[in-house]
Amino acid sequence: MQITDVRIQLIKAPRTKLLAFAEITLDDALVIKDFQIFNSPRGCFVGMPSRKMPDGTWRETIFAINTELAEQIKQTVMRAYEDETSRPENHPTG
Numbered sequence: 126m127q128i129t130d131v132r133i134q135l136i137k138a139p140r141t142k143l144l145a146f147a148e149i150t151l152d153d154a155l156v157i158k159d160f161q162i163f164n165s166p167r168g169c170f171v172g173m174p175s176r177k178m179p180d181g182t183w184r185e186t187i188f189a190i191n192t193e194l195a196e197q198i199k200q201t202v203m204r205a206y207e208d209e210t211s212r213p214e215n216h217p218t219g
Contacts, residue, residue: 126194129153131205133162135215144169145209147202157187160198162206169206171199 130150136143147160159174173185189195209215 126151128197128201131201133202133205133209135209139164145206147171147205149198149202159186160202162202169203171202 128149129152132148134146136145142163142165143161144164145162146158147162148156148158149160150156157174161172161174163170163172174187175183175185178184189198
């Protein structure tokens with residue numbers, strides 16, 4: 126399974142730890158949306174798509190069965206996020 130596209134939507138003025146959303150395309154055939162990129166004291170990390178349950182907890186709606194695919198997804202999304210945040214148009218000068 127190959128990640129053939131990654132799209133990043135930056136949060137322009139983050140008020141929480143959420144910095145961006147991401148979507149990936151697998152094998153030019155399947156799009157998975159709602160990955161989240163968070164800031165934490167240990168650095169940025171990728172959260173898998175999830176939803177809030179009636180009891181207030183969060184449950185992932187998709188997850189990789191093997192750790193290799195999970196790591197590939199997380200690393201690819203983080204590289205795309207870093208590329209997006211390094212673009213000059215995402216750093217307006219005032």
